[in-house]
Amino acid sequence: MVALPRFDDNPCPPRHFKPPPCAPLLPDGPARRALETGRTRLVLAAAVFVLLFAVVAGRAVQVMLFGEDVAGASLTRFHIPTPPLPDRVDIVDRNGRLLATSLGSPSLYADPRQVIDAAAAVRKLATVFPGLDRAALYQKLTSGKSFVWIKRRLTPRQEAMVNDLGIPGLQFDHEERRIYPYGDLFAHVVGYTGIDNRGFAGVERAYDSVLKKRRQPLQLSLDVRLQYILREEVARVMRDFSAIGGGGIIMNVNTGEILALVSLPDFDPNHPERPDRDYPNASWSDRAFDRMTLGDYEVGSVYKTFTLAMALDCGAATMTSRFDASHNIHIGRFTISDYHGKHRPLTVPEIFMYSSNIGAAKVALAVGAERQKAYLRRFGLLSRPQVDLDERGRPHYPSDWRPINVMTIGFGHGISETPIQVATAASAMINGGILRPATVLKVPPGQRVPGRRVISPHTSEEMRKLLRLVVEYGTARFAEVPGYVVGGKTGTAEKVVHGVYARHKLLSDFIGAFPMNNPQYLIYMMVDEPHGTKASHGYATAGWTVVPATGRVIARIAPLLGVQPVDESAPAIVDALTPKSMLGKKIEVY
Numbered sequence: 001m002v003a004l005p006r007f008d009d010n011p012c013p014p015r016h017f018k019p020p021p022c023a024p025l026l027p028d029g030p031a032r033r034a035l036e037t038g039r040t041r042l043v044l045a046a047a048v049f050v051l052l053f054a055v056v057a058g059r060a061v062q063v064m065l066f067g068e069d070v071a072g073a074s075l076t077r078f079h080i081p082t083p084p085l086p087d088r089v090d091i092v093d094r095n096g097r098l099l100a101t102s103l104g105s106p107s108l109y110a111d112p113r114q115v116i117d118a119a120a121a122v123r124k125l126a127t128v129f130p131g132l133d134r135a136a137l138y139q140k141l142t143s144g145k146s147f148v149w150i151k152r153r154l155t156p157r158q159e160a161m162v163n164d165l166g167i168p169g170l171q172f173d174h175e176e177r178r179i180y181p182y183g184d185l186f187a188h189v190v191g192y193t194g195i196d197n198r199g200f201a202g203v204e205r206a207y208d209s210v211l212k213k214r215r216q217p218l219q220l221s222l223d224v225r226l227q228y229i230l231r232e233e234v235a236r237v238m239r240d241f242s243a244i245g246g247g248g249i250i251m252n253v254n255t256g257e258i259l260a261l262v263s264l265p266d267f268d269p270n271h272p273e274r275p276d277r278d279y280p281n282a283s284w285s286d287r288a289f290d291r292m293t294l295g296d297y298e299v300g301s302v303y304k305t306f307t308l309a310m311a312l313d314c315g316a317a318t319m320t321s322r323f324d325a326s327h328n329i330h331i332g333r334f335t336i337s338d339y340h341g342k343h344r345p346l347t348v349p350e351i352f353m354y355s356s357n358i359g360a361a362k363v364a365l366a367v368g369a370e371r372q373k374a375y376l377r378r379f380g381l382l383s384r385p386q387v388d389l390d391e392r393g394r395p396h397y398p399s400d401w402r403p404i405n406v407m408t409i410g411f412g413h414g415i416s417e418t419p420i421q422v423a424t425a426a427s428a429m430i431n432g433g434i435l436r437p438a439t440v441l442k443v444p445p446g447q448r449v450p451g452r453r454v455i456s457p458h459t460s461e462e463m464r465k466l467l468r469l470v471v472e473y474g475t476a477r478f479a480e481v482p483g484y485v486v487g488g489k490t491g492t493a494e495k496v497v498h499g500v501y502a503r504h505k506l507l508s509d510f511i512g513a514f515p516m517n518n519p520q521y522l523i524y525m526m527v528d529e530p531h532g533t534k535a536s537h538g539y540a541t542a543g544w545t546v547v548p549a550t551g552r553v554i555a556r557i558a559p560l561l562g563v564q565p566v567d568e569s570a571p572a573i574v575d576a577l578t579p580k581s582m583l584g585k586k587i588e589v590y
Contacts, residue, residue: 087176087197090217091190091204094259094442097224098181099190100204102197105177106159107152110141114169118142121167125150128161141169152195153177178204180269184276185227188290189261189389189440190220192269201288203440206389221257221442226250229556230260233549234525235278238264241530241545247291248525249419250557253427253513255443256436256451258387259521261420263291291528294391296416297507299526300491300542301355301475302426303412305511307364308352308466309429310375313459316366320581321348323366325358331404336361336411340590349579352466353474354590355490357411364410369401372409378454379428379435385421386437393418412491419509423524426511430467430487430519433460468516468577474590478548479512481555483565485573488512488550490542495529505529508542512550515563517573525550 091100115121118141122134129151140148150170154162159172178193180186191202199208203220211218234246250260265279267287276287289295311317322345329336338356351359364372376382384394397415398405408414420438428435428451436451443449455463467487470476475490491509494501509526513519525546532538536545558565566573575583 088178088193088211089214091211092217092219093222093224093227094220094257095223096219099186099220099222099224101179101181102176103179104174105153106156106172107175108150108154108159108162109171109173110148110150111169111171112141112143112145112148115141116168121169124165124167125162128158128165178269182224183270184266184268184278185224185231186222187266187269188263188292188391189222189258190269192272201290201391202389206440219442220440221252221259222261222440223259223560225560226260226557227262229553230523231262231264233553234262234264234527237525237527237530237545237549241527241533241536241540243527243530245286245291245528246526247419248523248553249292249423250553251423251427251438251522251524253431253519253522254436255449256424256427256438257443258438258440261292261440263289290389290391291526292419293385293387293389294393294418296393296395296418297509297526298413298416298493298496299419299422299509300412300493300507301357301360302422302489302491302509302511303409303415303417304352304355304360305426305429305463305467305489306376306379306381307360307367307372307410308348309455309459309463310372311363311367312348312462313455314367314371314375316368316371317348317363319348319462319465319579322346323348323351323359323362325351325356325362327358329358329361329407331407334404334408336407342588347581349466349469349582352489353469353587355470355475360411361407364406365403367406367410369403369406372406373401375454376409379425380421381415381417381425385418385424387420387424388437388439388441392420395421412493419524419526423511423522426513426524427522428454428460429463430460430513430516430522432457462579464516464519465577465579467513469579469582469587471512473587475543476510476512476547477590478543479510479551479554481514481551481558483568484554484558484563485515485517485566485568485577486512486551486554487514487516487577488547490547492541506540508540508545510542510546510550512547512554514554514558515566516577517566520563521557521561523550523553525553 088102090098093099118138121141122138125137126132126134162170176197178197189202191204192200193204194200199205207218230248230250234248238246245264247263249258251258265276265282265287267276268274276282279287324345325338325341326343336357338358342354346356346359351363380386382395382397384392395415395417405414424438433453433455434451435454436449464487467489471479471486471488476488479486479488489511493507494503495505495507497505507526507528508530511522511524513522527545530540530545532540
């Protein structure tokens with residue numbers, strides 16, 4: 001029989017048994033104190049995080065309840081470091097397209113005192129820069145100076161190759177280099193900078209200090225799309241008629257903004273010293289010369305625009321006035337004749353439409369010398385052009401204003417003007433009579449551009465009618481673009497060479513504007529010394545050269561400018577643009 005164990009022998013205590021207290025995990029001492037310190041730090045860290053989250057939550061509530069202004073104002077208490085200004089800010093067109101920017105570019109210099117073997121250094125550097133003058137470089141490296149330039153504006157590849165040479169005494173200085181993404185497209189109007197990033201021409205020169213101080217890009221009035229079209233058409237005319245030069249301007253007649261400006265031949269501002277790929281035989285002086293703002297020319301019959309405007313404005317003539325153009329004018333040794341004369345009395349619209357030199361001379365005599373000079377001065381044609389570029393020519397006119405000068409100036413001979421001031425004055429003839437200076441800076445939409453009145457609104461309205469007649473029936477019929485109500489005036493002048501007129505050296509030009517029922521844009525185009533072709537029947541006059549080119553320009557740019565075509569035969573447009581004296585009459589085409 002198995003004996004049952006006694007109660008006090010049972011290893012499992014009864015349920016009501018209370019165990020003795022547990023011994024501490026760690027005894028008092030360094031370990032216990034370290035544990036307590038860690039616990040305290042965790043509590044403090046948690047408190048800090050809770051406080052930070054509470055601040056963030058509080059600011060979020062403040063922004064939601066009181067708006068961003070309160071939050072933004074508090075940020076001014078914190079110092080935000082200002083980024084360094086670039087040496088020169090970007091230049092962009094009116095639509096924000098980049099025309100000029102600056103990129104970092106290393107330049108190589110030497111401390112000749114640290115160059116161990118100058119001859120060896122020259123040989124090694126010549127492998128990287130084959131065009132360097134070895135003798136001049138050796139002289140620099142043996143000069144004993146502490147600093148000499150070796151090569152400015154290196155490419156990254158050249159920098160790496162120089163580093164690989166391991167020549168002691170050579171160092172790099174990181175400068176900024178001006179880059180022109182569109183190459184020669186804006187050569188004259190945007191200009192270029194020199195080796196030290198100083199503006200040498202165009203906007204780069206005129207706004208040199210502005211470009212160094214601004215933080216935001218300088219926005220111009222130019223439009224890349226229009227500039228490309230204009231340059232392409234000017235180049236085509238030069239090529240088709242074997243001309244030595246040409247140019248063009250597109251302006252907004254109501255603001256004076258220059259939307260495009262081209263002068264050919266031109267150059268690549270990224271490498272102005274290199275011959276131009278399109279005009280390899282042109283000299284640097286010819287390529288650098290801006291014909292539109294710096295050159296001055298006798299513009300021929302385009303000048304009749306101003307003669308007729310002043311006559312109508314001062315009351316020397318009306319739209320129904322007649323002037324006898326039956327016979328040539330002989331004055332001293334000079335003879336004034338018409339290219340395709342009508343040999344009869346002509347009304348003012350006919351004088352303009354058929355481009356009669358005889359008629360314009362007699363209109364100018366009716367105005368008189370004093371009033372003629374006063375109006376030309378008012379039109380800005382007797383002073384340097386008002387345009388915000390440094391390349392500005394000046395007009396040339398006779399000091400003694402005799403009757404023969406009055407007559408020849410009346411049809412654009414004996415006085416020379418820069419194309420930009422002709423385009424600016426012509427804009428005032430059609431925009432309601434307000435002369436506004438030309439500008440290459442974009443005018444903010446809706447901003448009123450100041451100007452001064454030079455002719456009455458009624459005279460400007462009459463001039464629009466005359467300009468429209470020239471395209472409809474006169475010498476500029478090839479400029480017609482259906483739907484865009486084009487008006488304009490042609491000019492062809494013999495160039496003065498060594499003080500005499502060269503019969504076979506012409507300058508052909510044309511002013512075209514559209515739409516004449518609501519004038520917005522003006523185009524001036526010229527071609528220097530064109531030669532007749534078989535297609536032009538041997539003619540090199542404006543009607544065969546720049547007139548068709550202007551028509552092509554208008555057809556291409558009008559949709560880009562948002563000009564909507566209209567029905568030109570609509571009675572409202574016909575009545576508004578036809579002189580009352582010619583309504584209902586059959587007009588003889590030129």
